[in-house]
Amino acid sequence: MSSTPEVYLDAASSQRLHPAARDTLIAALERGYGDPRRLHGAGRDARILLDNARAVIAECLGAQPEEVAFTASGTEAVQRGLLGLAAASGLSGIVHTAVEHSSVLHTLAWRDSPAHASVAVDGTGRVDLDALAEASRRDGVAAVAVQLANQEVGTLQPVSDVDLPRSVPLLVDAAAAVGHVVLPERWDALTASAHKWGGPAGVGVLAVRRGTGWTNPFPGDDALTADGFPNVPAALAAAAALQAVLTEREEVAARQFRMVEQIRTIAAALPDTEVVGDPVARLPHLVTFSCLYVGGDEIVAALAQRGYGVASGSACTASTLEPSHVLAAMGALTHGNVRVSLDRSTTEAQVDGFCAALTEAVAGIRARAGL
Amino acid sequence: MLELDCRDLPCPRPIIELAKALPSVVVGDLLAVVARDPAARYDVPAWCRMREQEYVGEDLADDGLPRFVVRRLS
Numbered sequence: 001m002s003s004t005p006e007v008y009l010d011a012a013s014s015q016r017l018h019p020a021a022r023d024t025l026i027a028a029l030e031r032g033y034g035d036p037r038r039l040h041g042a043g044r045d046a047r048i049l050l051d052n053a054r055a056v057i058a059e060c061l062g063a064q065p066e067e068v069a070f071t072a073s074g075t076e077a078v079q080r081g082l083l084g085l086a087a088a089s090g091l092s093g094i095v096h097t098a099v100e101h102s103s104v105l106h107t108l109a110w111r112d113s114p115a116h117a118s119v120a121v122d123g124t125g126r127v128d129l130d131a132l133a134e135a136s137r138r139d140g141v142a143a144v145a146v147q148l149a150n151q152e153v154g155t156l157q158p159v160s161d162v163d164l165p166r167s168v169p170l171l172v173d174a175a176a177a178v179g180h181v182v183l184p185e186r187w188d189a190l191t192a193s194a195h196k197w198g199g200p201a202g203v204g205v206l207a208v209r210r211g212t213g214w215t216n217p218f219p220g221d222d223a224l225t226a227d228g229f230p231n232v233p234a235a236l237a238a239a240a241a242l243q244a245v246l247t248e249r250e251e252v253a254a255r256q257f258r259m260v261e262q263i264r265t266i267a268a269a270l271p272d273t274e275v276v277g278d279p280v281a282r283l284p285h286l287v288t289f290s291c292l293y294v295g296g297d298e299i300v301a302a303l304a305q306r307g308y309g310v311a312s313g314s315a316c317t318a319s320t321l322e323p324s325h326v327l328a329a330m331g332a333l334t335h336g337n338v339r340v341s342l343d344r345s346t347t348e349a350q351v352d353g354f355c356a357a358l359t360e361a362v363a364g365i366r367a368r369a370g371l
Numbered sequence: 372m373l374e375l376d377c378r379d380l381p382c383p384r385p386i387i388e389l390a391k392a393l394p395s396v397v398v399g400d401l402l403a404v405v406a407r408d409p410a411a412r413y414d415v416p417a418w419c420r421m422r423e424q425e426y427v428g429e430d431l432a433d434d435g436l437p438r439f440v441v442r443r444l445s
Contacts, residue, residue, distance in 0.1 A: 292418065314410070316382050328412075334413045334414055371391070
């Protein structure tokens with residue numbers, strides 16, 4: 001049996017823990033076990049660590065510490081964020097781009113409203129700003145949700161150019177983008193997830209600007225921070241990871257951008273293959289393409305067999321057997337879809353190896369299909 | 372019109388059948404794919420765009436399942 005380790009090319013699903021986070025996590029496990037609401041020594045220790053984590057994350061996001069709360073996940077941050085903005089406004093409508101993360105779509109489905117509206121994107125996945133401005137001015141709109149970058153195709157949204165009425169807050173889902181691109185100053189609420197930037201899983205972040213109306217939509221105190229015992233060591237490790245990631249961001253992003261450019265070129269040169277998403281206004285580390293006549297599950301398996309771990313938005317790889325709503329909204333081919341996302345350790349040799357494996361795998365699958 | 376019965380074929384087989392059947396249709400004529408596969412709704416138009424054929428639209432087959440109609444252009 002070959003013991004070559006898998007080349008992990010699915011950082012956009014979850015990053016391996018950043019070394020800075022690992023050291024901090026181990027140290028914080030020793031010190032951060034107490035209840036930060038208690039006044040004894042262990043409680044005070046935990047409180048210091050948690051406040052420190054919050055202050056670091058706030059600074060990294062361009063926020064004040066009191067504007068930032070930890071949640072159990074990026075999904076929970078979106079749920080608390082959107083529903084809390086709606087609860088404070090007394091209105092129920094949420095306007096969003098058609099390519100938002102499923103956490104946004106599920107939140108809307110759970111709290112249905114005739115004032116919800118989905119705004120179309122173009123073939124690159126970029127939202128129609130005029131249609132967004134128009135939709136946000138209709139009656140009953142409580143908030144607008146626009147992601148900073150798309151988790152499947154990497155296209156960046158022009159969040160700083162979104163034109164909203166003063167009374168309508170903008171929630172920016174930055175989960176796919178934090179640590180990879182410069183964050184905008186323009187947001188009223190912002191959400192993120194630590195395991196997407198190299199922190200531990202189970203740490204989400206919800207930030208709400210002072211002066212933005214937000215009311216707890218769930219049981220418990222009307223505080224941005226949810227009730228329930230906080231995971232202090234994980235929060236501190238998430239903060240350490242983000243700090244470290246931002247320190248190296250420019251250098252890592254430039255390298256990843258070039259390697260992704262190479263994958264885009266190789267994939268585009270394959271017969272009947274379409275590279276999806278904006279070629280320039282995109283995340284540095286992520287690329288998606290679709291190959292005609294190839295099953296998403298087949299290509300993922302064929303690449304895994306050759307030692308490369310990738311994701312797919314094709315229906316046959318989804319638990320629901322529904323194709324990706326992102327690819328569908330863009331009018332892109334939904335089958336034969338491959339998403340490749342690099343991490344800070346990905347090398348040029350690994351990318352070269354992947355490109356060779358991809359060419360071979362696609363040709364093999366098509367030959368078996370009789371095409 | 373040539374109608375391809377892809378009712379019980381999983382993604383991406385309906386598109387593979389469409390590609391294989393195209394040469395049997397005269398340029399300018401229509402052919403249709405009947406499929407339960409939820410990806411077909413997006414992938415037939417995407418295939419037409421990529422292969423430079425015309426996507427005519429979606430209607431219903433005799434049994435009420437979605438049918439996706441294509442015109443051969445080349």
